[in-house]
Amino acid sequence: MKRMLVLAMALAIAPLLAPMFGPIRAEAATLEFPSDAPIASVTIPDAWEPKETISGIEATSPDAAIYFSIDVASDETMDKVIDDAIKFLTDNGVTIDETTKSDSGDVEINGMTFGSIEFDGEDADGPVEVSLGFASPSEGKMLVVTYWGTKETQGAHSKDLVAILKSLKPAK
Template sequence: MKKIIALALLALMSPLAAHAATLTFPGDKPVASITIPDSWKPEETDGGVQGTSADSAVYLSAEVASAKSMEKVVTGAIDFLAKNKVTIDPSTQKETPATDVNGMQMATLEWDGKDENGPISVGLLIVQVSADNALVVTYWGDKGAEDKHDAEVKAIVASIKPVE
């Protein structure tokens, strides 16, 4: 997830793979859209969307959070990682201050960690899509194998837009 905001800025004009799904979420009252390649098998969840690269090297989800639910959504993302046997090394935390991407403020928290397969990168990206709503984007990628998905990840992040 290293340099995800910088990559997203560079990708604003980059097209996604030829076949991709643009999802608006959540359900009946969408607040955001995101485009995820079909090969990632994108799907809507209760409060957002998720997808995994075809080789399972990268998982990415985006969940909607309001000011009132932000803590619950972040805790849910961390619980999801723990349930999947992801451990984070707190000493590796890197924080990127908010940057403007597509007219929205984005900030990241990143860590090194490990899962059952070895070393990983973990990240949380907070995207302010409106005055009332933000997205909590959870990223989890296998070290080394994730690098081949940089273009896809930056295009996915760059595709995030508020629904008006």
């Protein structure tokens, strides 16, 4: 099953399971982006070393198994933001197998409809999963979520990934 579909299902049942496991204790920062005129916010564990980029936020898991970014696009810049995300992946040695493309369907996250497309791929470490996710926090704005995860070790980060995605919301 594809990673984003699993994350979407986990988001759906997380409120039911939360009382059994208690709060997550990891230190995390809530980042609004872009900082000069925020349109969204997300909470990312400090250990992932989140940082603001020219067009959004990026972070990498402590073991470097997972990379993700959230970029802000407008109707006019959407194609360029997607092209830049794919170029980033290929520039970093990721080969995407377009024949494996699948659509995860939509899920609601904090009032935003979130959908993604997934691909299998390969990088220097072996098989990877790649996805591009999309959510609209406000009229004319789109969030483009780029995910690149090593298949062998990405499962160890499911809890963090669900919490990160669940924290994504439009800025107030």
